[in-house]
Amino acid sequence: MKLAILGTGKIVQEGALPALQQAGGIDTVAIFARPKSQGKAEQLAARYGIPQVYTDYEALLANPGIEFVYVGLINSVHYEYTKKALLAGKNVIVEKPFASTAAEVQELCALAREKHRYVFEAVSLLHMPNFTAIRKALPDLGAIRAVTANYSQYSSRYDKYLQGEVLPAFNPQLSGGALYDINIYNLNFIIGLFGRPKQVTYMPNIGFNGIDTSGVVLMRYPGFFATALGAKDTESPCFVTIQGEKGWLRVLGAPNELKEFEVHLHGSGQTTRYALNRYGHRMVHEFQEFARIYAAGDEEAMLSGLAISAAVMATAEEARKQAGIVFGCDG
Numbered sequence: 045m046k047l048a049i050l051g052t053g054k055i056v057q058e059g060a061l062p063a064l065q066q067a068g069g070i071d072t073v074a075i076f077a078r079p080k081s082q083g084k085a086e087q088l089a090a091r092y093g094i095p096q097v098y099t100d101y102e103a104l105l106a107n108p109g110i111e112f113v114y115v116g117l118i119n120s121v122h123y124e125y126t127k128k129a130l131l132a133g134k135n136v137i138v139e140k141p142f143a144s145t146a147a148e149v150q151e152l153c154a155l156a157r158e159k160h161r162y163v164f165e166a167v168s169l170l171h172m173p174n175f176t177a178i179r180k181a182l183p184d185l186g187a188i189r190a191v192t193a194n195y196s197q198y199s200s201r202y203d204k205y206l207q208g209e210v211l212p213a214f215n216p217q218l219s220g221g222a223l224y225d226i227n228i229y230n231l232n233f234i235i236g237l238f239g240r241p242k243q244v245t246y247m248p249n250i251g252f253n254g255i256d257t258s259g260v261v262l263m264r265y266p267g268f269f270a271t272a273l274g275a276k277d278t279e280s281p282c283f284v285t286i287q288g289e290k291g292w293l294r295v296l297g298a299p300n301e302l303k304e305f306e307v308h309l310h311g312s313g314q315t316t317r318y319a320l321n322r323y324g325h326r327m328v329h330e331f332q333e334f335a336r337i338y339a340a341g342d343e344e345a346m347l348s349g350l351a352i353s354a355a356v357m358a359t360a361e362e363a364r365k366q367a368g369i370v371f372g373c374d375g
Contacts, residue, residue, distance in 0.1 A: 045335050047137075048074035048104055049094070050125060051116035052084040055139055060116055061092050063327035069335040076104050076113075101125070105132035112338075114166075115139055118212045119219035120372060123148040126163065130155045135162040137334055141228050144219040144373040146358040153350045162346050164334050165353040167232045169302045171330040173320040178286075178293065179237060181307055185288025189268045191238070193230035193284040195298050196258070196275035205251065213276070214255050217372035221256040223248065223364055227274025229300040231356045233284060234263065234270045240355035241265055246363035249277065254369065261363050301326050 047070050049056055064072055074096040077085035085097045098104040104113070105128065113129045115122055115138040123143040129136045130152065142165040143149045156163040169175050182188070201211045212218045213225060223246065235241070241263035248259030258275035284295035291309035295302060296317075304319040323329060337345045364371070 045070045045338055046073050046109055046111040047071065048076060048098075048107075048110045048113045049088075049116060050076045050101075050113055052077045052081045052088060053116065053118075056116040057088065059327050060114055060331075061088065063325045063331055065092070066323060066325060066328045067331035067335065069339070070331060074098055074104060074107070074110060076101060101128065105129060105134060111135055112137060112162075119224060120144060120212075120217070123152065123373075126152055127155065130159050130161055130163065133159065133161065135338065137164045137166050137331075139166050140232070141165075141219070141224045141360065142353045142357055144224075144361075144371055146354065146361050148373070149354050149357045153354065156346075156350075162334075162338055162343075164330075164337075164346065164349060166327070166330055167229070167236075167353075168326045168330050169229060169233055169299055170236050170349065170352065171333040172302050172326075173322065173329070174302045174305060174318065175233075175236070177318055177320055178295075178305060181293060182237065182286070182288075184291060184307070184309060185286060185293060186290030187267060188238075188265075188286060188288050190287040191234055191268065191270035191285070192273075192287075193233060193271065193299060194273045194280065195226050195230050195282050195300070196273065196278055196280045197226060197282070197298070198279040199276040202257070202277055205257075208252075210253055214251065214253070214257070216253065216255045216370060219371050219373065221364075221369060222258050222274045222276045223256050223261070223360055223369070225274070226276055227259065227261065227272055228356065228360060229298070230272035230274055230284075231261065231359055232352065233295075233299045233302075234272060235355050235359060236352050237286075238265055238270070240359060241270065244359055244362050244366070246367045248367050248369070250367075250369070251277075256364075256367065256369055259367070261359075263359070 243264035248256035257277040
C-alpha cells in the first residue's frame with residue numbers, strides 16, 4: 045500500500061505517523077500540507093523518511109505512485125478531500141468523523157463502489173482484538189438491559205475557548221464540538237455492537253457560539269437503552285459498561301484506547317480481565333487491518349465497516365440537529 049498523508053496536525057504527528065512505523069505493509073510515500081504549514085510537513089518528512097512533500101493537492105492526486113490517501117485534516121473538509129481522491133482513482137482512509145452529514149457519507153460510499161475503490165473510516169477501537177472479544181462475550185451476558193459510555197477529557201483548546209478564541213475543535217462552521225469529536229467514539233462502540241438505535245435524544249451543554257462542549261446521547265434499542273456521554277469541558281474517569289441479565293462487562297478507560305475490559309457473570313464468584321491488543325499505540329491495529337483488506341481484495345469487510353460509519357453518522361446528525369447545532373455545511 046503506497047500511502048500519502050494529508051495534514052500535519054496532532055492526529056498526524058502523534059497518531060498516524062508513529063502508528064504507521066509499527067504497522068508494516070504500508071509505505072508512506074508523500075505528505076501534504078497547506079502552503080503555510082509546508083515547514084511542518086518538511087520536518088515530518090525528514091523525521092519519518094517520507095520522500096515527497098506536496099502543497100498542491102491536485103498534483104498529489106496526479107501522482108500514479110500513490111494508491112491511498114489518509115485524510116487527517118479538520119472535520120469540515122473530510123468530505124471534500126475524500127471525494128476528490130475517489131474521483132482521481134485513489135483509495136482513502138479518512139479520520140473520524142467520516143464527514144459532516146449522513147448524505148455526505150452515503151455519497152462517498154456510493155462513489156467508492158462506483159469507482160471500485162476502497163474507503164475506510166479510521167475508528168481505532170473497531171479494529172482492536174479487545175473489541176472483537178467484547179462482541180464474542182455479549183451472548184454470555186444474557187439479555188442486555190443497559191449500556192453506559194463515558195468519554196470525558198478536558199480539551200487542551202478549551203481554555204482558549206473560554207477566553208473567546210475559537211479553534212476548529214469548537215467551531216460549528218468547521219463541524220467541531222463534543223458530539224462529532226470525543227463522543228463519536230462512544231457512538232461507534234455502541235453502534236458497532238448493537239446497530240443503529242430506534243430513537244435518539246441529545247442533551248448538550250451549548251457554548252457561546254452555539255457549539256456543544258459536552259453532552260449526553262440517549263439511545264433506545266429494543267429491550268434496553270444506551271447512554272453516550274462525551275465531554276471536552278470537563279474530565280472524569282472514562283469507562284463503558286454493558287449490563288445483561290446474566291452478567292456485566294466493563295471497559296476500563298477511554299473507548300478509543302480500549303486497552304482492557306473485564307467480565308463478571310452472576311454466580312461465578314469471579315471477575316475476569318482481558319487485555320488482548322497487541323500494540324500500545326491505539327492506531328496500529330486499524331492500519332494493519334486496512335492493509336490486509338486491501339491486499340486480500342476483501343470488499344465485504346470494507347462494506348461492513350462502511351455500514352457502521354453510515355449508521356453512526358445518521359445517529360450523530362439526528363442528535364446534532366435535534367439539539368439545534370448548526371454546522372457550516374448545513375447551508
